[in-house]
Amino acid sequence: MKSSNDEFQLKGVAAAPGIATGYAFILDKQEFLISPRSIMEEEVLIEIARFEEALQKARQEIVDIQQKVSEKIQAQQARIFDAHLMVLEDRALIDDVVKRIKEEKLAAEYVFSEVIKKYAKVFSQIEDSYLKERVSDINDVGRRVLKNLVNEDKLHEFDGLDEEMILVSHDLSPSDTASMYNKKVLAFVTDIGGKTSHTAIMAKSLGVPAVVGLKDATLKIHNQDFIIVDGRKGLVFVNPTEETKEFYQGAKSRIIEFQGQYESIKDLPAETKDGVTVELHANVELPQEVPTLKKYGASGIGLYRTEYFYMNRVDLPSEEEQYTAYKKVAEGVGSNEVTIRTLDLGGDKFISSLQIPKDMYSYLGWRAIRFCLARPDIFKTQLRAILRASAHGNIRMMYPMITGVQELREANKILDDVKAELREQNIAFNEDMPVGVMIEVPSAAVVSDLLAKEADFFSIGTNDLIQYTLAIDRVNEQTAELYQPEHPAVLRFINMTVEAARKANIDVSLCGEIAGDPILTVLLIGLGFEKLSMSAGSILHIKNLIRNINYEDAHQLVQHVLKLSTGVEVEAYSRRKLKELAPGFIVDN
Ligand code: PEP
Ligand code: MG
Numbered sequence: 001m002k003s004s005n006d007e008f009q010l011k012g013v014a015a016a017p018g019i020a021t022g023y024a025f026i027l028d029k030q031e032f033l034i035s036p037r038s039i040m041e042e043e044v045l046i047e048i049a050r051f052e053e054a055l056q057k058a059r060q061e062i063v064d065i066q067q068k069v070s071e072k073i074q075a076q077q078a079r080i081f082d083a084h085l086m087v088l089e090d091r092a093l094i095d096d097v098v099k100r101i102k103e104e105k106l107a108a109e110y111v112f113s114e115v116i117k118k119y120a121k122v123f124s125q126i127e128d129s130y131l132k133e134r135v136s137d138i139n140d141v142g143r144r145v146l147k148n149l150v151n152e153d154k155l156h157e158f159d160g161l162d163e164e165m166i167l168v169s170h171d172l173s174p175s176d177t178a179s180m181y182n183k184k185v186l187a188f189v190t191d192i193g194g195k196t197s198h199t200a201i202m203a204k205s206l207g208v209p210a211v212v213g214l215k216d217a218t219l220k221i222h223n224q225d226f227i228i229v230d231g232r233k234g235l236v237f238v239n240p241t242e243e244t245k246e247f248y249q250g251a252k253s254r255i256i257e258f259q260g261q262y263e264s265i266k267d268l269p270a271e272t273k274d275g276v277t278v279e280l281h282a283n284v285e286l287p288q289e290v291p292t293l294k295k296y297g298a299s300g301i302g303l304y305r306t307e308y309f310y311m312n313r314v315d316l317p318s319e320e321e322q323y324t325a326y327k328k329v330a331e332g333v334g335s336n337e338v339t340i341r342t343l344d345l346g347g348d349k350f351i352s353s354l355q356i357p358k359d360m361y362s363y364l365g366w367r368a369i370r371f372c373l374a375r376p377d378i379f380k381t382q383l384r385a386i387l388r389a390s391a392h393g394n395i396r397m398m399y400p401m402i403t404g405v406q407e408l409r410e411a412n413k414i415l416d417d418v419k420a421e422l423r424e425q426n427i428a429f430n431e432d433m434p435v436g437v438m439i440e441v442p443s444a445a446v447v448s449d450l451l452a453k454e455a456d457f458f459s460i461g462t463n464d465l466i467q468y469t470l471a472i473d474r475v476n477e478q479t480a481e482l483y484q485p486e487h488p489a490v491l492r493f494i495n496m497t498v499e500a501a502r503k504a505n506i507d508v509s510l511c512g513e514i515a516g517d518p519i520l521t522v523l524l525i526g527l528g529f530e531k532l533s534m535s536a537g538s539i540l541h542i543k544n545l546i547r548n549i550n551y552e553d554a555h556q557l558v559q560h561v562l563k564l565s566t567g568v569e570v571e572a573y574s575r576r577k578l579k580e581l582a583p584g585f586i587v588d589n
Contacts (some may be wrong), residue, residue, distance in 0.1 A: 005239045007227075010214050013480045014234035017537070018209030018309060019252050021245070024225045025165035025237075026218060037107040039337035045100050051108040054148035056069070059088050061144060076112075083134060087141040093119060094511075109149040116142035145312045166229055168221050174349050177202035178308050187229040189217050189236050192481060196463035196513050197475040198348050203231075204535035205285045211236055213477025216545065258586070262540035266297040270543040276551035278525060280543055281337070283511055283531035287325050289536065290332035291444030296539050300336040300394075302533020303511040304329060305460065306382070307349050314577050316378065322385035325444075330393025337394045339459065339511075339533075340386050341438065342411075343380070344368045346401035348475050363464075363473065368401035383418045390430035397457055398436035405450050412454075440464035445493035452504035460497055462512025466490055485514045486570035491523070491562060498527055509533060518545050519574045522581065525551060526558030546584040557581075 014015040039047055079589060087093070095117060119137045135443035167180075169453050177188075179200045179387040185208060193199055193212030203210035207348035209231030215452040221227060223240055228237040228248050237244050271277045281302030282293050287309075293301070308528060309317055317325075330338050346360045346367020386397050392546045399411050415435065422429050440461030448458065467474040469490050472483045484490070495509070499510035514520040518537030524532060526548065534542065557577050561570045578585070 001081040007239050007241045007544060010189075010211075010217055010220060010236040010238065010587060011268070012211040012214035012217070013195050013210050013251070013477060015193065015195055015197075015212040016208060016210040016231050016535075017201035018187070018207070018231045019248055019255065020166055020209045020229045020231070021248060021252075022164055022166045022186045022227070024168045024221050024223060024227050026221065026223045027167055027169040033143045036110045039101075039105050039107055039458075041105065044102055044105065047108040047382055050410075051097060054108070054112075054145050055088055055094070057148045058141065058142065058144045059085065060195070061321065062088070062141075084141045084144075087119075087138055088136075088145070090144065091446075100165055109146055112149065113146060113372055115140070116145075116299075138491055142510055149449070156423055157562060165226055168217055168227075169217050171326045172199050174198035174202050174308070174311070176458070177206070178311055179285060180206055180208065183200065187211075187216075187231065188225075188387045189214055189221075190260045191215055191217050192475070192477050193429060193481045194473070194477060201283070201463075201535070202285055204537055205283075207537055213480050214444055215477060221269075259540075261415060262544060265429075266540065267297070268543075270546040272301060272525065272551040272554075273547055274529075274550045274552055276525070277374040278529065278546055279509075280337075280539050280546075281509070281511075281531065282539065283533050283535040284329070284536070286450075289328050292330050293333065293536055296536040297543055298333075298336075298536055301329070301333060301338040302509055302531065305344065305439055306341060307344050310343065310345070311349075319381045319388075322354070322382060323388045326386055326389035326395070326483070330389055330395050333393070335394055337396060339396045339398055339436070340389075341398050342369070343372055343382055343388070346370050351399045365468065369399050369407055369411060370401070373397075373414070374408070376414055377415060379411075379582065380418050383415055384422065387418060387422060387429035387433065387576060388427060388497055391428040392434040395430065395433040396436060396457065398438055398457070400438050400461070401441060401464070402437045402439075402451070403441045405454060408437055408451060408454055434493060438511075439493075439497045440468070442469050442493060447499050448497040448500035449503065450536075452500045452506055455506065456498060458501050460494055460508070460510040460512065461489070462481065462510060462514045464511065467494060471494060484567040484571075485517070485520055485565035486511075486523075486561075486574070488562075488565065489571065490567075494524075495527060495562065498529070507531070516542055518585070519571065519578055520544065522549060522554050523558055523570075523574060525549070526554030526556070528555075545585055547580060548585055553581050 062081050062084050062422060070330065081411065096115050097112050099339065101108055104111065116138060120135050123138060124135045131495065164184045164186050166186050169188065170191045172190055187202060187209040188211045189210065191214055197212065198211055200210055209229050211229055211231060211234050212235065225238050226240065228512040230241050268275050270280045279299050282296065282298035283291065283303040284301050285305050287310045322535045326340060346365065347363045360367050386395065389395055399408065402408050407443050412435065434456035436457035437444065437451055437455040437458055438446055441464065444451060447463065463474055464484055466483060470482065470484060470487055472479045472485065498508055509527055510524060511533035514534040515524065516534035521542050557574065561573055564570050564573065
């Protein structure tokens, strides 16, 4: 089915390494990929009853959520659901579905998905901004009813794939990406997104190559086009020539060869030639990843992003469920350290069980620790679960997006209350569980000396620290070029934080994406980090690098770059130096 078009190349943001070749599958987010299923005459009434039951169930779910929301957030937010209920009670829509089930003898889910698509289309074409906005209500309700008609998993479009494909989409939410685990997706490419968007981070976790921020890939690539995705360089080749195919076949073989070589260092320490050891931990998004960590040579989990646990579901996870998952994660790495981060909701990560106010989508808004402090019910449930799990493993816990000492104290106050409750109930937990702070907001870096007096450890989150320092939205492809980890301001904040931790004698590590970027890893080693956490897939590559350099050289490199004036200069100098320090090392593996 190869298109006869000539080869062309698209350049985007390299989001997850690796090379994939295959046919494109264009994912239209508004579509529900439900296949038609014929039914017998005698099944018509059963299908209609199933449809009515699904509507009824959806109605009940919405009323329940509406009640919860109006009790716990603001009554105004709960009104969104009135629009959802109106869609469900629309007689014309219901009659249309029933009529078509009878006449066309097709299953309810297919007929309903077609009717809802038709409605969404009609609304989207109306020249009235209020009515246009109702399209998302229609789609939301559509999804809810369909979920009651078919297995929820089936609603994720990736299940519509029955052969291995490269997914091409305008955007993918982190929760979409999370549901790709173990699916037939070879790679994905998107129009929007930046290097450290959570969708990109998730792709790395899944070991799926990804290029994001291609701006108009969904317009230029067609279904079934043969494409090559180069996740290392951020390139996509559409209808590649034989020559390009051969080139990438060779590149793929070289990657496999490299991986083979890494096998021999898997169980060796990440130790520089002059004897400085760096602990390399993994960032984990899904508990399913834990059993695979050993093969990547991770010596612990430096960041467990718990928010994925809250996604792709209609309710909030209970304490018991969370406890079981955290315990399993801790037990999965034996005596190694696991750093669990409390819920970091907001920005590009949101959960379906709460109807999220618009403000949460803002990176500067009501999110992460702010949300948790405002919703102690949700926060306490998680804290109880983490504390209980701490009795079963080497668990540390840290708070995201702390801006200063006040917030740390408020969070710790809630933690103390939870601990008191557990003691009273005679429930075991580790009284000495270390409690740390993520340094990912400039204000936190500036007061890191003050925070160091009240925190057990620091973990620097450069993905956010960079975006907040440089005022560059991490998910925005338009500004992707300006997202500059080597900017002197960022380096100074990191250095400042390391110094503060050192003075207070507390542990400091770094868990942003730059930890897995060779050019920056050398700088980080030179800055004195003894613990770095990164996507599991980067660990062996970085371990190989560390084993090939001298700490002393890295330290000198840092002394030099700290005096440079621009990020471009820092990057160029570090790249040149890296070639000198580790001649055989390939930067983009
Ligand atoms: C960070 O901000 O650097 C970080 C590690 O956390 P996240 O990417 O989940 O925001
Ligand atoms: Mg962050």
